[in-house]
Amino acid sequence: MKKRAQFDKVSLSFETPKGRLNVVEDVSYDINDGDFIAVIGPSGCGKTTMMSMLAGFQKPTTGKVLFDGRPVAGPGPERGVIFQEYGVFPWLTVKQNIAFGLTLNANHVPTAERDAICDHYLGLMGLSDFANSYPKHLSGGMRQRLAIARAYAVKPQFLLMDEPFGALDAQTRSNMQNLLLKVLETEGKTVMLITHSVEEAIYLASRIVVVTARPARIKEIIDVPFAYPRDESIQERPEFAELRSYIRQLVMDEYRAQQAQMRPVSFSE
Amino acid sequence: MNGAGLRRLGLGLIPWIGAILLWYAVRWSGFVNVSLIPAPHQVAAKFFELLTKEGLLIDIFASTRRVFLGVALGILVAVPVGFLLGWYRPARTFADPMINFFRALPPIALIPLVIVYFGVDELAKLVILFYASFFSGVIVMYEGVSQITPLYIRVAQTLGANQTEIFRKVIIPLTVPHILTALRVALGVAWATLVASELIAAQRGLGAMIQNASTYFLLDVIYVGIICIGLIALIMDLILRKITARLLVWQDRAIA
Ligand SMILES: Nc1ncnc2c1ncn2[C@@H]1O[C@H](COP(=O)(O)OP(=O)(O)OP(=O)(O)O)[C@@H](O)[C@H]1O
Ligand SMILES: [Mg+2]
Numbered sequence: 001m002k003k004r005a006q007f008d009k010v011s012l013s014f015e016t017p018k019g020r021l022n023v024v025e026d027v028s029y030d031i032n033d034g035d036f037i038a039v040i041g042p043s044g045c046g047k048t049t050m051m052s053m054l055a056g057f058q059k060p061t062t063g064k065v066l067f068d069g070r071p072v073a074g075p076g077p078e079r080g081v082i083f084q085e086y087g088v089f090p091w092l093t094v095k096q097n098i099a100f101g102l103t104l105n106a107n108h109v110p111t112a113e114r115d116a117i118c119d120h121y122l123g124l125m126g127l128s129d130f131a132n133s134y135p136k137h138l139s140g141g142m143r144q145r146l147a148i149a150r151a152y153a154v155k156p157q158f159l160l161m162d163e164p165f166g167a168l169d170a171q172t173r174s175n176m177q178n179l180l181l182k183v184l185e186t187e188g189k190t191v192m193l194i195t196h197s198v199e200e201a202i203y204l205a206s207r208i209v210v211v212t213a214r215p216a217r218i219k220e221i222i223d224v225p226f227a228y229p230r231d232e233s234i235q236e237r238p239e240f241a242e243l244r245s246y247i248r249q250l251v252m253d254e255y256r257a258q259q260a261q262m263r264p265v266s267f268s269e
Numbered sequence: 270m271n272g273a274g275l276r277r278l279g280l281g282l283i284p285w286i287g288a289i290l291l292w293y294a295v296r297w298s299g300f301v302n303v304s305l306i307p308a309p310h311q312v313a314a315k316f317f318e319l320l321t322k323e324g325l326l327i328d329i330f331a332s333t334r335r336v337f338l339g340v341a342l343g344i345l346v347a348v349p350v351g352f353l354l355g356w357y358r359p360a361r362t363f364a365d366p367m368i369n370f371f372r373a374l375p376p377i378a379l380i381p382l383v384i385v386y387f388g389v390d391e392l393a394k395l396v397i398l399f400y401a402s403f404f405s406g407v408i409v410m411y412e413g414v415s416q417i418t419p420l421y422i423r424v425a426q427t428l429g430a431n432q433t434e435i436f437r438k439v440i441i442p443l444t445v446p447h448i449l450t451a452l453r454v455a456l457g458v459a460w461a462t463l464v465a466s467e468l469i470a471a472q473r474g475l476g477a478m479i480q481n482a483s484t485y486f487l488l489d490v491i492y493v494g495i496i497c498i499g500l501i502a503l504i505m506d507l508i509l510r511k512i513t514a515r516l517l518v519w520q521d522r523a524i525a
Binding site for chain 2: 055056057074075076077079080081083085087089090091092100101103104105106107134135136150151154
Protein backbone atom coordinates (compact mmCIF):
# COMPACT_ATOMS: atom_id res chain seq x y z
CA MET A 1 0.00 0.00 0.00
CA LYS A 2 1.32 3.39 -0.94
CA LYS A 3 1.52 5.92 1.85
CA ARG A 4 -0.44 9.00 0.92
CA ALA A 5 -0.19 11.06 4.09
CA GLN A 6 1.74 10.69 7.31
CA PHE A 7 1.52 12.29 10.70
CA ASP A 8 4.92 11.77 12.29
CA LYS A 9 5.14 12.67 16.01
CA VAL A 10 3.09 15.78 15.32
CA SER A 11 2.40 18.33 18.05
CA LEU A 12 0.88 21.75 17.71
CA SER A 13 0.35 24.48 20.25
CA PHE A 14 -1.10 27.96 19.94
CA GLU A 15 0.23 31.04 21.67
CA THR A 16 -2.77 32.65 23.30
CA PRO A 17 -3.04 35.66 25.62
CA LYS A 18 -3.51 33.19 28.47
CA GLY A 19 -0.38 31.25 27.60
CA ARG A 20 0.51 28.21 25.52
CA LEU A 21 -2.37 26.01 24.48
CA ASN A 22 -1.41 22.47 23.45
CA VAL A 23 -3.95 21.34 20.91
CA VAL A 24 -2.38 18.34 19.19
CA GLU A 25 0.18 16.19 20.97
CA ASP A 26 2.47 13.47 19.65
CA VAL A 27 0.15 12.19 16.94
CA SER A 28 1.49 9.57 14.54
CA TYR A 29 -0.38 7.57 11.93
CA ASP A 30 -0.29 6.88 8.22
CA ILE A 31 -3.04 7.28 5.67
CA ASN A 32 -2.57 4.87 2.78
CA ASP A 33 -3.86 5.21 -0.74
CA GLY A 34 -7.55 4.30 -0.75
CA ASP A 35 -7.92 4.53 3.03
CA PHE A 36 -10.97 6.04 4.59
CA ILE A 37 -9.96 7.47 7.96
CA ALA A 38 -12.60 8.73 10.35
CA VAL A 39 -11.46 10.91 13.24
CA ILE A 40 -13.70 11.04 16.26
CA GLY A 41 -13.31 12.82 19.60
CA PRO A 42 -14.94 15.34 21.92
CA SER A 43 -15.74 18.86 20.74
CA GLY A 44 -12.86 21.30 20.89
CA CYS A 45 -10.21 18.59 21.24
CA GLY A 46 -8.21 19.54 18.15
CA LYS A 47 -9.65 17.52 15.25
CA THR A 48 -10.03 20.47 12.90
CA THR A 49 -6.55 21.62 13.83
CA MET A 50 -5.16 18.18 13.00
CA MET A 51 -6.87 18.21 9.62
CA SER A 52 -5.80 21.75 8.81
CA MET A 53 -2.15 20.71 9.07
CA LEU A 54 -2.71 18.18 6.32
CA ALA A 55 -4.77 20.70 4.34
CA GLY A 56 -1.79 23.06 4.58
CA PHE A 57 -3.20 25.89 6.70
CA GLN A 58 -1.26 25.19 9.86
CA LYS A 59 2.29 24.05 10.50
CA PRO A 60 3.07 21.57 13.27
CA THR A 61 5.06 22.99 16.17
CA THR A 62 7.12 19.81 16.25
CA GLY A 63 7.06 16.67 14.12
CA LYS A 64 6.21 16.33 10.45
CA VAL A 65 3.09 16.13 8.32
CA LEU A 66 3.88 14.55 4.97
CA PHE A 67 1.81 14.26 1.82
CA ASP A 68 3.14 11.99 -0.92
CA GLY A 69 6.39 11.82 1.05
CA ARG A 70 6.96 15.58 1.17
CA PRO A 71 6.23 17.97 4.05
CA VAL A 72 2.97 19.81 3.42
CA ALA A 73 3.89 23.34 2.34
CA GLY A 74 0.43 24.77 1.73
CA PRO A 75 -3.03 24.01 0.38
CA GLY A 76 -3.50 22.48 -3.09
CA PRO A 77 -6.24 21.14 -5.34
CA GLU A 78 -5.10 17.52 -4.92
CA ARG A 79 -6.37 17.80 -1.34
CA GLY A 80 -10.00 18.87 -1.48
CA VAL A 81 -11.39 20.28 1.76
CA ILE A 82 -14.96 20.49 2.97
CA PHE A 83 -14.85 23.01 5.78
CA GLN A 84 -16.81 22.76 8.99
CA GLU A 85 -18.10 26.31 8.29
CA TYR A 86 -18.93 25.37 4.65
CA GLY A 87 -17.44 28.57 3.19
CA VAL A 88 -19.88 28.80 0.28
CA PHE A 89 -19.18 32.04 -1.59
CA PRO A 90 -22.09 34.37 -0.82
CA TRP A 91 -21.48 36.55 -3.90
CA LEU A 92 -21.90 33.64 -6.32
CA THR A 93 -25.05 31.74 -7.19
CA VAL A 94 -25.35 28.06 -6.35
CA LYS A 95 -24.28 27.05 -9.83
CA GLN A 96 -21.42 29.55 -9.92
CA ASN A 97 -20.23 28.17 -6.60
CA ILE A 98 -20.01 24.67 -8.04
CA ALA A 99 -18.36 26.02 -11.19
CA PHE A 100 -15.76 28.00 -9.21
CA GLY A 101 -13.16 25.24 -9.07
CA LEU A 102 -13.82 24.26 -12.69
CA THR A 103 -12.92 27.75 -13.90
CA LEU A 104 -9.49 27.70 -12.25
CA ASN A 105 -6.41 27.15 -14.39
CA ALA A 106 -5.07 24.41 -12.12
CA ASN A 107 -7.96 22.07 -12.89
CA HIS A 108 -7.84 22.21 -16.70
CA VAL A 109 -11.57 21.75 -17.25
CA PRO A 110 -12.59 22.75 -20.81
CA THR A 111 -15.28 25.42 -20.86
CA ALA A 112 -17.61 23.19 -22.84
CA GLU A 113 -17.67 20.54 -20.11
CA ARG A 114 -18.25 22.83 -17.13
CA ASP A 115 -21.95 23.23 -17.57
CA ALA A 116 -22.59 19.50 -17.70
CA ILE A 117 -20.46 18.89 -14.59
CA CYS A 118 -22.33 21.61 -12.69
CA ASP A 119 -25.70 20.21 -13.69
CA HIS A 120 -24.59 16.73 -12.67
CA TYR A 121 -23.70 17.84 -9.14
CA LEU A 122 -26.72 20.13 -8.85
CA GLY A 123 -28.86 17.08 -9.51
CA LEU A 124 -26.92 14.77 -7.17
CA MET A 125 -27.19 17.23 -4.30
CA GLY A 126 -30.84 18.07 -4.94
CA LEU A 127 -30.02 21.70 -5.67
CA SER A 128 -31.25 21.94 -9.28
CA ASP A 129 -34.20 24.17 -8.36
CA PHE A 130 -31.82 26.60 -6.69
CA ALA A 131 -29.17 26.74 -9.40
CA ASN A 132 -29.52 30.50 -9.83
CA SER A 133 -30.22 31.42 -6.20
CA TYR A 134 -27.72 33.10 -3.95
CA PRO A 135 -26.61 31.23 -0.82
CA LYS A 136 -28.50 33.68 1.39
CA HIS A 137 -31.67 31.92 0.26
CA LEU A 138 -30.42 28.44 1.20
CA SER A 139 -30.99 26.53 4.40
CA GLY A 140 -28.02 25.36 6.47
CA GLY A 141 -28.29 21.85 5.09
CA MET A 142 -28.42 23.11 1.50
CA ARG A 143 -25.33 25.21 2.03
CA GLN A 144 -23.56 22.17 3.36
CA ARG A 145 -24.57 20.15 0.29
CA LEU A 146 -23.39 23.00 -1.91
CA ALA A 147 -19.98 22.95 -0.21
CA ILE A 148 -19.83 19.20 -0.81
CA ALA A 149 -20.79 19.57 -4.47
CA ARG A 150 -18.18 22.26 -5.01
CA ALA A 151 -15.46 20.07 -3.52
CA TYR A 152 -16.50 16.93 -5.43
CA ALA A 153 -16.73 18.79 -8.74
CA VAL A 154 -12.95 19.21 -9.09
CA LYS A 155 -12.42 15.52 -8.29
CA PRO A 156 -9.58 15.72 -5.78
CA GLN A 157 -7.72 12.48 -5.13
CA PHE A 158 -7.69 13.15 -1.40
CA LEU A 159 -10.74 14.46 0.43
CA LEU A 160 -10.56 16.16 3.82
CA MET A 161 -14.05 16.44 5.24
CA ASP A 162 -14.76 18.27 8.48
CA GLU A 163 -18.16 17.16 9.78
CA PRO A 164 -19.56 17.39 6.26
CA PHE A 165 -23.00 15.99 7.08
CA GLY A 166 -23.47 17.65 10.46
CA ALA A 167 -26.27 20.00 9.42
CA LEU A 168 -28.31 17.44 7.50
CA ASP A 169 -31.46 15.64 8.53
CA ALA A 170 -31.19 11.87 9.07
CA GLN A 171 -32.59 11.00 5.64
CA THR A 172 -30.41 13.40 3.64
CA ARG A 173 -27.45 12.45 5.75
CA SER A 174 -27.79 8.80 4.87
CA ASN A 175 -28.26 9.71 1.18
CA MET A 176 -25.05 11.73 1.31
CA GLN A 177 -23.19 8.89 3.01
CA ASN A 178 -24.28 6.43 0.34
CA LEU A 179 -23.42 8.91 -2.37
CA LEU A 180 -19.95 9.33 -0.89
CA LEU A 181 -19.46 5.55 -0.82
CA LYS A 182 -20.49 5.39 -4.48
CA VAL A 183 -18.15 8.22 -5.46
CA LEU A 184 -15.29 6.47 -3.69
CA GLU A 185 -16.08 3.21 -5.40
CA THR A 186 -15.98 4.75 -8.87
CA GLU A 187 -13.22 7.33 -8.35
CA GLY A 188 -11.06 5.54 -5.78
CA LYS A 189 -10.34 8.41 -3.43
CA THR A 190 -8.57 8.62 -0.10
CA VAL A 191 -10.58 10.28 2.65
CA MET A 192 -10.04 11.80 6.06
CA LEU A 193 -13.38 12.52 7.70
CA ILE A 194 -14.07 14.21 11.01
CA THR A 195 -17.34 13.24 12.59
CA HIS A 196 -19.19 13.18 15.89
CA SER A 197 -21.31 10.22 14.83
CA VAL A 198 -19.98 6.80 15.78
CA GLU A 199 -22.40 5.11 13.34
CA GLU A 200 -21.23 7.30 10.50
CA ALA A 201 -17.59 6.53 11.29
CA ILE A 202 -18.19 2.76 11.30
CA TYR A 203 -20.44 2.80 8.25
CA LEU A 204 -18.01 4.77 6.09
CA ALA A 205 -14.47 4.32 7.35
CA SER A 206 -11.87 1.64 6.95
CA ARG A 207 -10.08 2.87 10.07
CA ILE A 208 -11.27 4.98 12.97
CA VAL A 209 -8.91 7.22 14.88
CA VAL A 210 -10.29 7.99 18.34
CA VAL A 211 -8.62 11.05 19.81
CA THR A 212 -8.47 12.22 23.41
CA ALA A 213 -9.83 15.39 24.96
CA ARG A 214 -7.56 18.39 24.32
CA PRO A 215 -4.73 18.11 23.65
CA ALA A 216 -5.68 15.60 20.97
CA ARG A 217 -3.59 12.46 21.32
CA ILE A 218 -4.36 9.14 19.71
CA LYS A 219 -6.42 7.08 22.07
CA GLU A 220 -6.90 4.14 19.80
CA ILE A 221 -6.92 3.27 16.10
CA ILE A 222 -9.57 0.76 15.20
CA ASP A 223 -9.79 -1.24 11.98
CA VAL A 224 -13.35 -1.55 10.72
CA PRO A 225 -13.90 -5.18 9.69
CA PHE A 226 -16.42 -4.57 6.88
CA ALA A 227 -15.37 -4.87 3.23
CA TYR A 228 -16.34 -2.39 0.51
CA PRO A 229 -18.70 -1.96 -1.29
CA ARG A 230 -20.89 -1.47 1.76
CA ASP A 231 -24.58 -0.90 2.10
CA GLU A 232 -26.91 -0.10 4.93
CA SER A 233 -27.43 -3.74 5.80
CA ILE A 234 -24.11 -3.80 7.67
CA GLN A 235 -25.68 -1.55 10.26
CA GLU A 236 -27.90 -4.48 11.27
CA ARG A 237 -24.96 -6.80 11.87
CA PRO A 238 -24.07 -7.75 15.44
CA GLU A 239 -20.39 -6.77 14.84
CA PHE A 240 -21.60 -3.30 13.98
CA ALA A 241 -23.45 -2.93 17.27
CA GLU A 242 -20.52 -4.37 19.18
CA LEU A 243 -18.04 -1.99 17.60
CA ARG A 244 -20.44 0.87 18.11
CA SER A 245 -20.76 0.34 21.85
CA TYR A 246 -17.01 -0.15 22.16
CA ILE A 247 -16.21 3.13 20.40
CA ARG A 248 -19.00 4.95 22.18
CA GLN A 249 -17.42 3.94 25.45
CA LEU A 250 -14.03 5.30 24.34
CA VAL A 251 -15.55 8.60 23.22
CA MET A 252 -17.65 8.84 26.38
CA ASP A 253 -14.55 8.40 28.56
CA GLU A 254 -12.88 11.28 26.77
CA TYR A 255 -15.97 13.41 26.99
CA ARG A 256 -15.97 12.86 30.77
CA ALA A 257 -12.26 13.66 30.93
CA GLN A 258 -13.01 16.91 29.14
CA GLN A 259 -15.83 17.78 31.52
CA ALA A 260 -13.56 17.06 34.48
CA GLN A 261 -10.95 19.44 33.06
CA MET A 262 -13.50 22.18 32.78
CA ARG A 263 -15.18 21.76 36.14
CA PRO A 264 -12.71 23.67 38.38
CA VAL A 265 -13.03 26.66 36.08
CA SER A 266 -16.81 26.77 36.20
CA PHE A 267 -16.89 26.40 39.97
CA SER A 268 -14.35 29.09 40.71
CA GLU A 269 -16.26 31.68 38.69
CA MET B 270 -46.74 52.50 -9.24
CA ASN B 271 -48.24 49.81 -7.03
CA GLY B 272 -49.86 50.19 -3.62
CA ALA B 273 -46.78 49.34 -1.59
CA GLY B 274 -44.68 51.81 -3.59
CA LEU B 275 -47.22 54.58 -2.97
CA ARG B 276 -47.26 53.81 0.71
CA ARG B 277 -43.46 53.97 0.91
CA LEU B 278 -43.51 57.30 -0.92
CA GLY B 279 -46.17 58.59 1.47
CA LEU B 280 -44.20 57.46 4.50
CA GLY B 281 -41.10 59.16 3.11
CA LEU B 282 -42.99 62.43 2.54
CA ILE B 283 -44.52 62.75 6.00
CA PRO B 284 -41.38 63.94 7.81
CA TRP B 285 -40.76 66.57 5.11
CA ILE B 286 -44.27 67.92 5.43
CA GLY B 287 -43.78 67.87 9.20
CA ALA B 288 -40.55 69.84 8.88
CA ILE B 289 -42.21 72.50 6.73
CA LEU B 290 -45.13 72.78 9.17
CA LEU B 291 -42.68 73.11 12.05
CA TRP B 292 -40.86 75.80 10.10
CA TYR B 293 -44.07 77.78 9.71
CA ALA B 294 -44.94 77.15 13.35
CA VAL B 295 -41.62 78.51 14.61
CA ARG B 296 -42.02 81.54 12.37
CA TRP B 297 -45.53 82.33 13.61
CA SER B 298 -44.95 81.35 17.24
CA GLY B 299 -43.63 84.78 18.08
CA PHE B 300 -40.56 83.49 19.88
CA VAL B 301 -38.27 84.54 17.06
CA ASN B 302 -38.10 87.72 15.09
CA VAL B 303 -40.04 87.00 11.88
CA SER B 304 -37.48 88.86 9.75
CA LEU B 305 -34.88 86.29 10.82
CA ILE B 306 -36.84 83.36 9.39
CA PRO B 307 -38.04 83.58 5.80
CA ALA B 308 -41.18 81.49 5.25
CA PRO B 309 -40.95 78.30 3.18
CA HIS B 310 -43.00 79.83 0.36
CA GLN B 311 -40.67 82.84 0.29
CA VAL B 312 -37.68 80.54 0.03
CA ALA B 313 -39.43 78.64 -2.74
CA ALA B 314 -40.08 81.88 -4.61
CA LYS B 315 -36.45 82.87 -4.17
CA PHE B 316 -35.42 79.49 -5.47
CA PHE B 317 -37.30 80.05 -8.74
CA GLU B 318 -35.96 83.55 -9.02
CA LEU B 319 -32.39 82.39 -8.56
CA LEU B 320 -33.01 79.54 -10.95
CA THR B 321 -34.37 81.70 -13.74
CA LYS B 322 -32.51 84.98 -13.29
CA GLU B 323 -29.32 84.36 -11.36
CA GLY B 324 -28.07 81.13 -12.86
CA LEU B 325 -28.56 78.89 -9.83
CA LEU B 326 -27.91 75.94 -12.12
CA ILE B 327 -24.40 77.21 -12.75
CA ASP B 328 -23.75 77.23 -9.02
CA ILE B 329 -25.23 73.77 -8.62
CA PHE B 330 -23.12 72.52 -11.48
CA ALA B 331 -19.93 74.11 -10.13
CA SER B 332 -20.44 72.61 -6.69
CA THR B 333 -21.51 69.20 -7.93
CA ARG B 334 -18.51 69.04 -10.22
CA ARG B 335 -16.14 69.89 -7.38
CA VAL B 336 -17.67 67.29 -5.09
CA PHE B 337 -17.71 64.72 -7.85
CA LEU B 338 -14.08 65.26 -8.81
CA GLY B 339 -12.90 65.48 -5.23
CA VAL B 340 -14.66 62.25 -4.26
CA ALA B 341 -13.64 60.44 -7.43
CA LEU B 342 -9.97 61.28 -6.96
CA GLY B 343 -10.09 60.75 -3.20
CA ILE B 344 -11.65 57.30 -3.52
CA LEU B 345 -9.42 56.37 -6.41
CA VAL B 346 -6.46 56.75 -4.09
CA ALA B 347 -8.24 55.61 -0.92
CA VAL B 348 -9.20 52.22 -2.38
CA PRO B 349 -5.69 50.87 -3.02
CA VAL B 350 -4.22 52.55 0.07
CA GLY B 351 -7.06 51.37 2.32
CA PHE B 352 -6.78 47.94 0.80
CA LEU B 353 -3.06 47.67 1.52
CA LEU B 354 -3.53 48.91 5.07
CA GLY B 355 -6.35 46.47 5.69
CA TRP B 356 -4.57 43.58 4.11
CA TYR B 357 -1.11 43.89 5.62
CA ARG B 358 -1.36 44.17 9.36
CA PRO B 359 2.16 45.66 9.77
CA ALA B 360 1.28 48.43 7.32
CA ARG B 361 -1.71 49.18 9.44
CA THR B 362 0.12 49.44 12.76
CA PHE B 363 2.58 51.62 10.95
CA ALA B 364 0.12 54.01 9.34
CA ASP B 365 -2.83 53.96 11.71
CA PRO B 366 -1.82 56.84 14.05
CA MET B 367 -0.88 59.01 11.07
CA ILE B 368 -4.16 58.45 9.32
CA ASN B 369 -6.16 59.13 12.44
CA PHE B 370 -4.20 62.32 13.03
CA PHE B 371 -4.97 63.65 9.58
CA ARG B 372 -8.54 62.46 9.65
CA ALA B 373 -9.15 64.30 12.91
CA LEU B 374 -7.98 67.59 11.37
CA PRO B 375 -11.00 69.49 10.10
CA PRO B 376 -10.35 70.36 6.44
CA ILE B 377 -11.28 73.96 7.26
CA ALA B 378 -8.18 74.26 9.42
CA LEU B 379 -6.07 73.56 6.37
CA ILE B 380 -7.50 76.32 4.22
CA PRO B 381 -4.82 78.91 4.99
CA LEU B 382 -2.10 76.42 4.09
CA VAL B 383 -3.91 75.28 0.98
CA ILE B 384 -4.13 78.90 -0.16
CA VAL B 385 -0.41 79.35 0.39
CA TYR B 386 0.54 76.22 -1.52
CA PHE B 387 -2.18 75.89 -4.14
CA GLY B 388 -3.42 79.44 -4.61
CA VAL B 389 -7.05 80.37 -4.81
CA ASP B 390 -8.33 78.74 -7.95
CA GLU B 391 -10.09 75.48 -8.74
CA LEU B 392 -7.12 73.32 -7.73
CA ALA B 393 -7.22 74.59 -4.14
CA LYS B 394 -10.88 73.58 -3.71
CA LEU B 395 -10.19 70.22 -5.23
CA VAL B 396 -7.35 69.67 -2.79
CA ILE B 397 -9.63 70.28 0.20
CA LEU B 398 -12.34 67.98 -1.11
CA PHE B 399 -9.79 65.36 -2.06
CA TYR B 400 -8.36 65.51 1.44
CA ALA B 401 -11.76 65.12 3.05
CA SER B 402 -12.83 62.22 0.79
CA PHE B 403 -9.54 60.40 0.95
CA PHE B 404 -9.27 60.25 4.72
CA SER B 405 -12.88 59.32 5.29
CA GLY B 406 -12.77 56.72 2.52
CA VAL B 407 -9.49 55.15 3.49
CA ILE B 408 -10.71 54.38 7.01
CA VAL B 409 -13.86 52.68 5.76
CA MET B 410 -11.83 50.69 3.25
CA TYR B 411 -9.27 49.37 5.64
CA GLU B 412 -11.71 48.63 8.43
CA GLY B 413 -13.75 46.65 5.90
CA VAL B 414 -10.87 44.85 4.24
CA SER B 415 -9.29 43.88 7.55
CA GLN B 416 -12.53 42.12 8.47
CA ILE B 417 -12.54 39.83 5.44
CA THR B 418 -12.40 36.30 6.84
CA PRO B 419 -9.61 34.07 5.58
CA LEU B 420 -12.13 31.23 5.13
CA TYR B 421 -13.07 32.11 1.54
CA ILE B 422 -9.45 32.46 0.53
CA ARG B 423 -8.72 29.08 2.06
CA VAL B 424 -11.61 27.51 0.21
CA ALA B 425 -10.36 28.97 -3.06
CA GLN B 426 -6.85 27.67 -2.37
CA THR B 427 -8.08 24.13 -1.73
CA LEU B 428 -9.93 24.29 -5.05
CA GLY B 429 -6.65 25.18 -6.75
CA ALA B 430 -6.77 28.96 -7.12
CA ASN B 431 -3.45 30.73 -7.62
CA GLN B 432 -2.65 34.20 -6.29
CA THR B 433 -4.12 36.09 -9.26
CA GLU B 434 -7.26 33.99 -9.26
CA ILE B 435 -7.73 34.53 -5.53
CA PHE B 436 -7.38 38.25 -6.03
CA ARG B 437 -9.69 38.43 -9.03
CA LYS B 438 -12.35 35.97 -7.94
CA VAL B 439 -12.42 36.26 -4.16
CA ILE B 440 -10.82 39.43 -2.89
CA ILE B 441 -12.33 41.83 -5.42
CA PRO B 442 -15.93 40.65 -4.89
CA LEU B 443 -15.41 40.89 -1.14
CA THR B 444 -13.97 44.39 -1.48
CA VAL B 445 -16.73 45.88 -3.65
CA PRO B 446 -19.15 46.42 -0.74
CA HIS B 447 -16.48 48.34 1.14
CA ILE B 448 -15.65 50.49 -1.88
CA LEU B 449 -19.32 51.40 -2.17
CA THR B 450 -19.57 52.25 1.52
CA ALA B 451 -16.40 54.32 1.29
CA LEU B 452 -17.92 56.18 -1.65
CA ARG B 453 -21.06 56.96 0.30
CA VAL B 454 -19.20 58.13 3.36
CA ALA B 455 -16.84 60.23 1.25
CA LEU B 456 -19.74 61.81 -0.61
CA GLY B 457 -21.34 62.82 2.67
CA VAL B 458 -18.13 64.29 4.02
CA ALA B 459 -17.37 66.05 0.74
CA TRP B 460 -20.75 67.80 0.66
CA ALA B 461 -20.22 68.80 4.27
CA THR B 462 -16.86 70.27 3.37
CA LEU B 463 -18.02 71.98 0.19
CA VAL B 464 -18.87 75.31 1.77
CA ALA B 465 -15.49 75.38 3.48
CA SER B 466 -13.71 74.68 0.20
CA GLU B 467 -15.67 77.43 -1.53
CA LEU B 468 -14.55 79.88 1.12
CA ILE B 469 -11.42 80.08 -1.00
CA ALA B 470 -12.42 82.93 -3.25
CA ALA B 471 -14.94 81.01 -5.30
CA GLN B 472 -16.91 82.89 -7.96
CA ARG B 473 -19.63 80.30 -8.33
CA GLY B 474 -20.91 77.37 -6.36
CA LEU B 475 -23.52 76.87 -3.69
CA GLY B 476 -21.01 77.52 -0.91
CA ALA B 477 -19.94 80.74 -2.59
CA MET B 478 -23.57 81.73 -3.00
CA ILE B 479 -24.20 81.22 0.71
CA GLN B 480 -21.00 83.05 1.53
CA ASN B 481 -21.94 86.10 -0.58
CA ALA B 482 -25.52 86.11 0.68
CA SER B 483 -24.34 86.19 4.26
CA THR B 484 -22.36 89.39 3.68
CA TYR B 485 -25.58 91.07 2.52
CA PHE B 486 -27.76 89.26 5.08
CA LEU B 487 -29.89 87.64 2.37
CA LEU B 488 -31.39 84.95 4.56
CA ASP B 489 -33.66 83.51 1.88
CA VAL B 490 -30.71 82.95 -0.45
CA ILE B 491 -28.84 81.24 2.36
CA TYR B 492 -31.81 78.94 2.89
CA VAL B 493 -32.00 78.12 -0.81
CA GLY B 494 -28.30 77.30 -0.82
CA ILE B 495 -28.50 75.04 2.20
CA ILE B 496 -31.54 73.19 0.90
CA CYS B 497 -29.92 72.71 -2.50
CA ILE B 498 -26.82 71.21 -0.91
CA GLY B 499 -28.93 68.86 1.15
CA LEU B 500 -31.11 67.84 -1.78
CA ILE B 501 -28.25 67.17 -4.17
CA ALA B 502 -26.43 65.16 -1.52
CA LEU B 503 -29.62 63.20 -0.95
CA ILE B 504 -30.07 62.50 -4.66
CA MET B 505 -26.46 61.37 -5.07
CA ASP B 506 -26.84 59.10 -2.08
CA LEU B 507 -30.04 57.64 -3.49
CA ILE B 508 -28.35 56.91 -6.82
CA LEU B 509 -25.45 55.27 -5.04
CA ARG B 510 -27.82 53.20 -2.96
CA LYS B 511 -29.57 51.97 -6.08
CA ILE B 512 -26.22 51.00 -7.60
CA THR B 513 -25.26 49.28 -4.35
CA ALA B 514 -28.49 47.33 -4.25
CA ARG B 515 -27.90 46.24 -7.85
CA LEU B 516 -24.28 45.18 -7.29
CA LEU B 517 -24.84 43.53 -3.95
CA VAL B 518 -27.99 41.50 -4.50
CA TRP B 519 -26.13 38.61 -2.94
CA GLN B 520 -25.78 40.34 0.40
CA ASP B 521 -27.91 39.35 3.32
CA ARG B 522 -29.58 42.55 4.42
CA ALA B 523 -31.91 43.04 7.33
CA ILE B 524 -33.95 45.50 5.24
CA ALA B 525 -34.76 44.61 1.65
N1 LIG C 1 -5.82 29.83 15.68
C1 LIG C 1 -6.04 29.44 16.95
N2 LIG C 1 -5.51 30.14 17.98
C2 LIG C 1 -5.74 29.74 19.26
N3 LIG C 1 -6.47 28.68 19.61
C3 LIG C 1 -7.02 27.95 18.64
C4 LIG C 1 -6.85 28.29 17.26
N4 LIG C 1 -7.51 27.39 16.51
C5 LIG C 1 -8.07 26.53 17.37
N5 LIG C 1 -7.78 26.86 18.66
C6 LIG C 1 -8.18 26.12 19.86
O1 LIG C 1 -7.79 24.78 19.69
C7 LIG C 1 -8.75 23.91 20.23
C8 LIG C 1 -9.14 22.86 19.23
O2 LIG C 1 -9.84 23.46 18.17
P1 LIG C 1 -10.40 22.61 16.95
O3 LIG C 1 -11.15 23.54 16.08
O4 LIG C 1 -9.29 21.86 16.32
O5 LIG C 1 -11.40 21.61 17.69
P2 LIG C 1 -12.32 20.48 17.08
O6 LIG C 1 -11.85 19.19 17.64
O7 LIG C 1 -12.38 20.59 15.61
O8 LIG C 1 -13.73 20.84 17.73
P3 LIG C 1 -15.21 20.68 17.12
O9 LIG C 1 -15.55 19.24 17.20
O10 LIG C 1 -16.06 21.48 18.07
O11 LIG C 1 -15.19 21.21 15.74
C9 LIG C 1 -9.90 24.77 20.71
O12 LIG C 1 -9.80 24.90 22.11
C10 LIG C 1 -9.67 26.10 20.04
O13 LIG C 1 -10.10 27.14 20.88
MG1 LIG D 1 -13.79 21.19 14.32
